[in-house]
Amino acid sequence: MPAIRKILIANRGEIACRIQRTAQALGYRTVAVFSDADADALHVRMADEAVHIGPAPVQQSYLNSAAILEAAKRSGADAIHPGYGFLSENAGFAQACQDAGLTFIGPSPAAIELMGSKRLSKIAMLAAGVPCIAGYQGTEQDDATLSREAERIGYPLMIKASAGGGGRGMRLVHGSEQLLAQIRTARSEALNGFGSDELILEQALINPRHVEIQLFGDQHGQLIYLGERDCSIQRRHQKVIEEAPCPVMTAELRQAMGEAALKAGRAVDYVGAGTVEFLLDARGQFYFLEMNTRLQVEHPVTELITGLDLVAWQLHIAAGLPLPLRQEQVQLNGHAMEVRLYAEDPAQGFLPQTGHVHGWQAASGEGVRVDHGLLEGQIVSPFYDPMLGKIIAHGATREEARRKLLRAVEDCVLLGVQGNQRLLAALLDHPDFITGDFSTGFIGEHFTEHACLHPQVPTAAELAIATALLYHAAAVPQPKALAGWRNNASVPLSYRLGQDEQQWPVALTALANGTLQILTGDQTLAVRVLEADGRIARVEVDGVRKRCAYRLAAGQLWLCTGPGGLRFEDRTQAPVVDAQASARSGTLKAPMDGAIVDVLVSEGSAVSKGQLLVVLEAMKMEHPLKAGIDGVLKRLQVQVGDQVKNRQILLEVE
Structure with a gap:
């Protein structure tokens, strides 16, 4: 087999960054590919070389196999790592790589094709003696x-x-x-x-556990498994929390599931990293679900409990080397957990979010790892999956790992784009999750009406901190001796802070000793801004000091008191708007950047409240937009194919 020298990563975002770190550490040169939307992305900056492959839509860029193969040719890459998603489980792409003389870092096209069909793979698993539903x-x-x-x-x-x-x-x-x-x-x-x-x-198995086995095979016929991962915490069959080992696993059950996974791998002469997924019922019986013929999103939890670099294993195997360990040498140490950080708002039905990342700071600490592809100032576009990264923690015990992960979720700063950190923190802190008593039905059972699924109402302390920071920002340009000075300082300053359709009046009185006396609702708080540099503030609220991240731009204040970020608009000087009258106007605005894929009404037509009017496509999903009132469509301002911006007016119903 020809030696691998330069690897093209046919992917983007956090997984492209993850692969590059290992490849570069092992001495390989790396090539990134990028679309118009990703021209200045982190994975592009990290690479030794980068090649533009097309416009932002995935069909014209990251799913354009011809453009990716041409990029490999132009850059002189001799191997392609597909990551996960996009073309990673496309048998035709794997074959095209081989036909072009490139090493495809993954299994054979035949294995990908067979395991990509639930029907054919199940027939093969039954023939191999793997338990099936x-x-x-x-x-x-x-x-x-x-x-x-x-x-x-x-x-x-x-x-x-x-x-x-x-x-x-x-x-x-x-x-x-x-x-x-x-x-x-x-x-x-x-x-x-x-x-x-x-x-x-x-x-149908009602509320089973979802447990998967990490498999590795080399080109010399050797196959081993590296323990299991529990991926039962899911929303609409999408994994939210993954952990290793499984909380209810026994040595006997692990061996039985591992041997079943080996049977699955041998049935297709498997080479590389793969995952065999099972459903585990309350009686301890398990059944084949599917096999993913690629690296998994959740591979870091296996890395943390085994001490192994799974991307390094992929590269060694692709280079023709044998597996580094025998089955009996695999050791599992401690416990690891991972959550997926998404640009989505659980309070708006998990609507994906787009926009500028004004602030980003990954959590850190002993046993904490954050895999991401984020840069401050970048735009989260509507063209790709809303997953921004993964937050992972390792501890000596499950409880230690959970505790570290909860702190890390709270400590990650994401400002400018709404994330799902409130949901993640609530899941990690739920009593049944803490005890390990959960199944795939956990979120549906416990989180249909949870507070984290409703808009976050700022506390009096958060309103006070936000007001103090606005006051401080306005006072900073003055000479220090006069900062915040007014000749009628005893008269309170009035502020109005807004958030979507809500707003809160706040009164601030600057005292001579530098304390800000802030009245919000029926609470009065004493606030001192000790430091504030535009990024991090140290504040004291009623004698308690804390640090918080913030960004202030164009009349908007993003504030992180954890978990997640709050967005305030300074409406102090803005005219008062009747929110109810605005709602009655029937103005329909885009909830995010995206493309109009269907318009089901025309000007002059009668519409009723709840009627589907427009379909918006963003982040690989379609979002139905419905009428908020009964009336007549007065003005239609979009058509199929239009690219629209967040909050852009689409139509008006009178």
Whole structure:
């Protein structure tokens, strides 16, 4: 096999940065690829070389295999690492790399193709003796056959897109009266999302645990597993928290699941990093779910408990070297947990967020690791997945790891774009999560009406700190002796702080000793700004000192008192707006940057409250926008194909 010298990473964001760190540490040269939207991204800055591959939309850039192969040719790369997502599980791309004389850092095209089909992979797993859930994975796909097989399997059952993933094309059916409608929906999602409407049916396991085995194989026929990860904390089949080891794992169960994973790997002559995913029921029985033929998002928790660098293993195996360890040499030490940091607002139905990152500071500390691809000042665009990074912690025990991770989530500073840190902190601090008593139904069971899923109402202390920082910023340019001075200092200053449709009146009185007496609601607080440099402030509130990150720009104050960030508008000088009157106007604004993919109304047409008007596509998802009032469409300002900005007016209903 030819030696690998220069590796092109066919990906972006945190995983591209992660791969580069190991590749460069091992002496390899790296090449980044980038779209128009990522021209100044961190993964581009880190690379030895970088090649532009097209416009921002993924089909024209990160999914454009011809452009990526051309970038490899132009840069002289001799290997391609696909990361995860995008082309990482595309058998055609893996084959094209081989045909171009490039080393594809991953399994064979045949293994990718087989395991990419839920139907074919399940047939192969049954033949290999891997435990599987009862179901139907046949070629006959007509409604009559699927209905007959559903009756044989029994309800509840799962409909799954054979080529699917990430919860798309997946439906839980509780009775026969729902079946045909759910089959039609699943087919449509599968065809639109994956280019195939092939389905399988499976008996539904209600609230199992989701446990996966990390697998590695080399080119010499050796195959081992590196323990397991519990990925049960999920929202709509998307993992939110991952940990290793699984809290309910025993040595016997680990060996049984590991050996089943080895059977799966041997069935396809597996080479490289792969993950065999299982569902584990309350009786300790486990069943094959799927195999991911790539590095997983959650691979860091395995790295932390094994002390191994899984990307380094991938590169060694791609270079033709044997596995560095035998199965009996694998050791698991301590406990690790990971959460996924998303640019999304759980209080708005998990709506993905776009905009400028005004402030970013990763948490640090013993046993804490943050994998990300963020830079202050960058734009989070609507074109890609909203995951910004991963926060990971390792401890001697599960409780130590959980405690460290909770602190790290609270300490990560993300300002300018709303993140999901409040949800992550609430999950980590939930009593049932602390005891390890959870399943895949955990979020649905405990977090349907949790406070973190509603808009955050600032506390009196947060309003006081925000007001003090606005006052301090206005006073700073004056000579120190006169800072904050007025000839009628005993008269309170009036402020109005706003946040979306809410606003709060605040009164501030500057006392002679430098203390700010701040009245908000029925509370009066004594605040002193000890230091404030535009990034970090040290403040004292009623005798308690604390540090907080903040950014002030264009009349907006972003404040991080943890977890997550608060955004305030200084509306002190702005005209008072009747929020209810604004809502009654029927103005529909874009909730984020994105593309208009469907317009279902025309000017002059009557609309009713809740009616679907426009569909906006952003971050690989479609977002339906509905009417807030009954009325007549007075003005339509967009059409299909338009790129729109956050808060841009789309239409008006009168």
